[in-house]
Amino acid sequence: MRIDIVTIFPDYFAPLELSLIGKAREAGILDIRLHDLRSWTHDRHNTVDDTPYGGGPGMVMKPEPWGEALDAVAAAGPEGREGAVPRLIVPTPSGAPFTQARADRLAAEPWLVFACGRYEGIDGRVLEEAAARMPVEELSIGDYVLAGGESATLVMVETVSRLLPGVLGNRDSVDQDSFAPGEMEHLLEGPVYTKPAVWRGREVPPVLLSGDHGAVDRWRRDQALRKTARMRPELLGEGDPSRFDRRDQEV
Numbered sequence: 001m002r003i004d005i006v007t008i009f010p011d012y013f014a015p016l017e018l019s020l021i022g023k024a025r026e027a028g029i030l031d032i033r034l035h036d037l038r039s040w041t042h043d044r045h046n047t048v049d050d051t052p053y054g055g056g057p058g059m060v061m062k063p064e065p066w067g068e069a070l071d072a073v074a075a076a077g078p079e080g081r082e083g084a085v086p087r088l089i090v091p092t093p094s095g096a097p098f099t100q101a102r103a104d105r106l107a108a109e110p111w112l113v114f115a116c117g118r119y120e121g122i123d124g125r126v127l128e129e130a131a132a133r134m135p136v137e138e139l140s141i142g143d144y145v146l147a148g149g150e151s152a153t154l155v156m157v158e159t160v161s162r163l164l165p166g167v168l169g170n171r172d173s174v175d176q177d178s179f180a181p182g183e184m185e186h187l188l189e190g191p192v193y194t195k196p197a198v199w200r201g202r203e204v205p206p207v208l209l210s211g212d213h214g215a216v217d218r219w220r221r222d223q224a225l226r227k228t229a230r231m232r233p234e235l236l237g238e239g240d241p242s243r244f245d246r247r248d249q250e251v
């Protein structure tokens with residue numbers, strides 16, 4: 001997958017050299033490119049913002065650098081895919097919710113461009129104009145306001161990257177995650193344990209040592225139902241009610 005990130009803080013993305021994502025980049029699974037928005041400014045101060053029309057607090061990102069940046073980035077796509085069009089992702093608190101289901105869809109795309117806004121946001125014409133040339137999604141990572149789109153982009157890039165084939169050692173671990181499509185779609189994952197079997201007088205639940213895979217699966221599902229009821233009861237009302245069988249009702 002090819003990912004381009006346009007930002008005024010390219011250094012913000014140093015963590016993308018570490019861990020799973022760093023390895024995926026080295027392995028050629030992920031091609032991440034950073035672009036400094038200021039390289040598309042032409043004044044002495046490399047200005048990217050100005051006061052809002054209509055008044056009000058804060059500053060708005062100017063359309064000209066963004067227009068040039070998106071033209072340049074969208075014209076230089078992955079090799080061998082000449083004429084390809086990226087999907088433009090714009091992190092904003094006023095976007096649609098970024099969910100695991102949306103991450104799954106984005107993981108199937110060959111090329112994403114993230115446009116990181118700062119201040120009060122990007123001039124509204126930029127996305128309007130971009131949308132005439134490429135699919136655009138405004139996405140929010142939660143109902144709170146960050147100082148800019150950079151940390152939201154890190155969250156989304158990490159969430160999408162770990163879904164790419166070859167990035168995680170064990171593909172099954174994705175299927176058992178909280179929110180994973182399928183059995184876990186509207187459930188939270190329960191507790192997990194490793195050795196030693198007794199620690200500070202506390203035992204690992206015996207069923208996990210039983211070797212009975214059916215019993216282990218049943219126990220994990222029960223734990224997921226309990227955890228969801230405790231932390232996020234509203235999730236139990238989501239999805240098809242027939243996803244609960246008789247034994248689920250007994251929990």
Ligand code: ADE
Nearest residue numbers: 091092093140141146152
């Ligand atoms: N930029 C500022 N706040 C944000 C949020 N909650 N999600 C995505 N981008 C943002």
